[in-house]
Amino acid sequence: MTHELLTTLRPLLTAEASAEAHASGAERGDLEQTVWLRLLERLETTGPPADPQRWVRRAVRSEARRCRRRARVEQPYAVEPADDRGSGPEQRALAAAGRRELLAAVRRLPGRCPGLVAALLSPHDLTYREIAGELGISQGNLGPERSRCLGCLRRLLTPEVAAR
Incomplete structure (x- = not known):
């Protein structure tokens, strides 16, 4: 049942996320992924929605909002606080x-994490x-x-921060 539901909803979710992504300023894939997670959480707690197609449309619009x-609320720093020359x-x-x-902690991370976190910390502000293309x-x-x-990095840095 769950696999059939996910297979059935995939084209609708892709279309809805594509339609909403540009206006919301989000990436289509991010919208899709968030809605999939919300659906899976719902399936675990309350079961499948009565009208899955309607649920997907509403979930995509809700996430886009x-x-x-x-x-609108988040404003980027003009200057990174750590780079404040004043x-x-x-x-x-x-x-x-x-x-x-x-x-140093980033270099100790496992797997692809060092490259990913280094790309996130890059001064070039990569999208x-x-x-994804680089990695x-x-x-x-x-x-x-x-x-x-970031969870691994947090666990690596926690003992160092606590020791201070």
């Missing part, structure tokens, strides 16, 4: 030491599409992979 709200030499030395520790992985897998890698 969430992306538009997030884009600070004194002590702060710059501490920031440089922090960057060195971070890069997901560029990072040779699908753009849809980039979010979950990023999440796993």
Whole structure:
């Protein structure tokens, strides 16, 4: 039942995500992936929706609205806080030491994580599409992979931060 449902909904979800992606400022693959996750969570908790096609349309539109709200609220820093040149030499030395520790921890990550996190930290501000192309992985897998890698990085850095 679940496999048939997912197979049936795939073309609809792809079409809906494609239609909503541009206006929401989100990537089509990101919208699709989020809706798939929401559907799988729903299947685990309450079972399949009564009208799956209607549920997919509403879920895509809901996620697109969430992306538009997030884009309106989130404002990028004019200057990265760690790169603020207005600070004194002590702060710059501490920031440089922090960057060195971070890069050392990134190099200790397993698998493809060092390349992925390095691309995310790149001063060139690469898009997901560029990072996925550079690493040779699908753009849809980039979010979950990023999440796993950042979780590993967090676990690596926690003992070092706690020791201070």
